Amino acid sequence: MENFGGDHEGEFRKLISELAEGRDAAAKLQMILNGPLPAHSDHELLLLHNVISSYNKALAMLNYNNPYSESTHPVPPGPAFGTESSSAFTGSPHSEEDSDRGGDGSRKRKAPRWTQKVQACHESGFEGYPDDGYIWRKYGQKDILGTRYPRGYFRCTHRHAQGCLATKQVQRSDEDPNIFNITYCRNHTCNQPQTGGAASHHQLPPQNPAESQLSINPITQVSQQETIHHHENHPLSYHYFDDFPSTTNAATDHHHRYGFQQHYDPNFGWNASSPSGFGLVEGNQRALFAPIYRLTI
DNA sequence: GAAATTTGACCCAC
């Protein structure tokens, strides 16, 4: 934001801080309204939803133009990018892979990573981590030192067919088993169906924030519920929660459309075998997810 | 039978 040039860094940060506080407050209110207490009208929820969305968009705009951010494109992806995902695949998978291997053939890479914390708020005992619109295939699971829950390793199901190198790691939070830490690595380069499924309504594809910045869709962004953390070096850390109107129909439709499968693991929760661990909602159960993004490049 | 998951082994960075 050009108005924050010169010596206005403090003002800029203060402005974002105020916006973030407002959004947090609205988010808390939304969580209450979405809680187990008697249902509130859709109109009320929609209004609140719009408030949060406005905060988010303001923050996104400010941050995008933030000259003080140490990250070139610090705004992480939002759940609403699903339908826009294909246009965001601008990265070169080969170059990423090359950089991953550091030129010496090493499997350990330093590809950009970004972490999404997803809170599964459930009323019925069902829990899981949200669909991000992509179909993942689990290729490993490991117990991580110092953590209570194992870490699951997923790769894009089109890895071989289309050479998509996107991977993600899913691990339950020690502090709150309802929170899943999902670390994405590499953007998708495949052409997975994103339209029509529940995913496109709830969760953005796991795009590297550094590359998805320019594809913000303010319309779909309205239906987000997430908390955003900035790059670890970024002075700001803001959150926003947005409604996750996971209707039963949407979830089951997605299930049928993509052959949705999940298995419950007592340690790991819902283990998704296909569309990326979406919190399957059955019957009249309603699930809310609050993703938390943190760029960890 | 095809596709996905599980799980032990292997490789590599620290």
Next chain:
DNA sequence: GTGGGTCAAATTTC
């Protein structure tokens, strides 16, 4: 040497 990430064979599911 240790821990994290990936591979690949075995197993399971559809």
